[in-house]
Amino acid sequence: MGAGGPRRGVGPPDGGWGWAVLGACFVVTGFAYGFPKAVSVFFRALMRDFGAGYSDTAWVSSIMLAMLYGTGPVSSILVTRFGCRPVMLAGGLLASAGMVLASFATRLLEVYLTAGVLTGLGLALNFQPSLIMLGLYFERRRPLANGLAAAGSPVFLSVLSPLGQQLLEHFGWRGGFLLLGGLLLNCCACGAVMRPPPGPGPPPRGAGAGDLAGDAAAEADADAEREGLRVREAPPGGRTRRRLLDVAVCADRAFLVYAITKFLMALGLFVPAILLVNYAKDAGVPDADAAFLLSIVGFVDIVARPACGALAGLPRLRPRVPYLFSLALLANGLTDLCSARARSYGALVAFCIAFGLSYGMVGALQFEVLMATVGAPRFPSALGLVLLVEAVAVLIGPPSAGRLVDALKNYEIIFYMAGSEVALAGIFMAVATNCCLRRSKDTLSGPGTEGGASDTEEAEAEGDPEPLPAGAEEPGSLEALEVLSPRVGSPEPEVAEPRPASESV
Secondary structure, eight states: OOSSOOOTTTSOOSSTTHHHHHHHHHHHHHHHHHHHHHGGGGHHHHHHHHTOOHHHHHHHHHHHHHHHHHTHHHHHHHHHHHOHHHHHHHHHHHHHHHHHHHTTOSSHHHHIIIIIIIHHHHHHHHHHHHHHHHHHHOSTTHHHHHHHHHTHHHHHHHHHHHHHHHHHHHHHHHHHHHHHHHHTTHHHHHHHHOOOOSOOOOOOOSSOTTOHHHHHHHHHHHHHHHHTOOOEEOOTTSOOEEOSSOGGGGGOHHHHHHHHHHHHHHHHSSHHHHHHHHHHHHTTOOHHHHHHHHHHHHHHHHHHHHHHHHHHTSTTTGGGHHHHHHHHHHHHHHHHHHTTTOOSHHHHHHHHHHHHHHHHHHHHHHHHHHHHHHOTTTHHHHHHHHHHHHHHHHHHHHHHHHHHHHHHOOSHHHHHHHHHHHHHHHHHHHHHHHHHHHHHHHHHHSSTTTTSOOHHHHHHHHTOOOOOOTTOOOOOOHHHHHHSOOOOSOOOOOOSSOOOTTSOO
């Protein structure tokens, strides 16, 4: 996807109703990332009422996060089948119903199934479609839009945690769960905002213009085509079919580089923030001051995400966003490594500022890099698969770090381990991206298309694209070629029916 201005009536509008979509994405991102952490304020009350330990109640947030990340492919399939808006409406109802039902729970297992599974699934069905729709409304301003949407995470975390504490004090954990369930109904309002971007749709098929059922079907297909979520193919029988999950994206070298980077990143990125308060208390910092350290991270994060999004949108930096993402990961890892021996409160504050800055940069750029890597048509499937990979890493990283702390009674080794993993992710991303780019240039300069370069990519590199046949889609921009490696093993879908030249497939 190029960085140039949008094409009227065809490309993303880069504004207009897109700002409403951005606001909805801000809210959904805040709920998705902030809610599982904010629920932790109710853990002591759950421990008291159910006679459970901290590790038992902590599974509520763990299950919620596992559902948020692990159900990525399921969300991709549903979005491809039904579109973004219906999936988000259903997800908002599920998230709300989970918390409402949890308020009537009599066993901790029931809380796992309701607040953990149902609410986590509902948040997942809101989070992924909102990112997909954001990418369809913004192109030239997409880095800034991603940065502003990502800022919802620290903002909502800063608001939901004290709100949950107030609800707990006035209404108990059952009343708090019930009211938070009502608050999650706002996800349905965000889903209602997600209408497909304007653009030409396919002509009516089958029924005549006066047939109401035919018009409704044609309009549904037009919405799906505008969303760019349905991949249509022409099998030998001649009938079109839908690919609900495009697993062929796994053959793309650039996508594999991104997926491996995300796995290494997720192993250590969240560990310092989880252990920071206990680490500070172990160093002799008073409880109130130790808790304030997380607020410092949140405040810096709020500023860093939109600022980094605006920086990544600059014309000179936009083609090099993967390298900027690598730099953010390397900075985060080095911050952990350099602060492992920090014991004074001033040193911990400096660590929180540096960590919040690099953490915000990572949060602002991670989905922008994926959007630029695979493009809008394959983004739903790619996002679902990446979230599944990240879910595995999240289930491995923080629990392993907690067990090491229990066994060694030493927090320093945890910071060394987490920092090394995140720094390794940044180095791998930069080196692998550079190797893919160099191989792409060598392939395009050589004879033929050996090595996997497509004819479209070769035409883009030469700057003299061949004329497009009627109905064919305009190829990707040169920017995508400069940033990413050739797309291997994922041919362009064929079109079963010819369309006028004024329409895009």
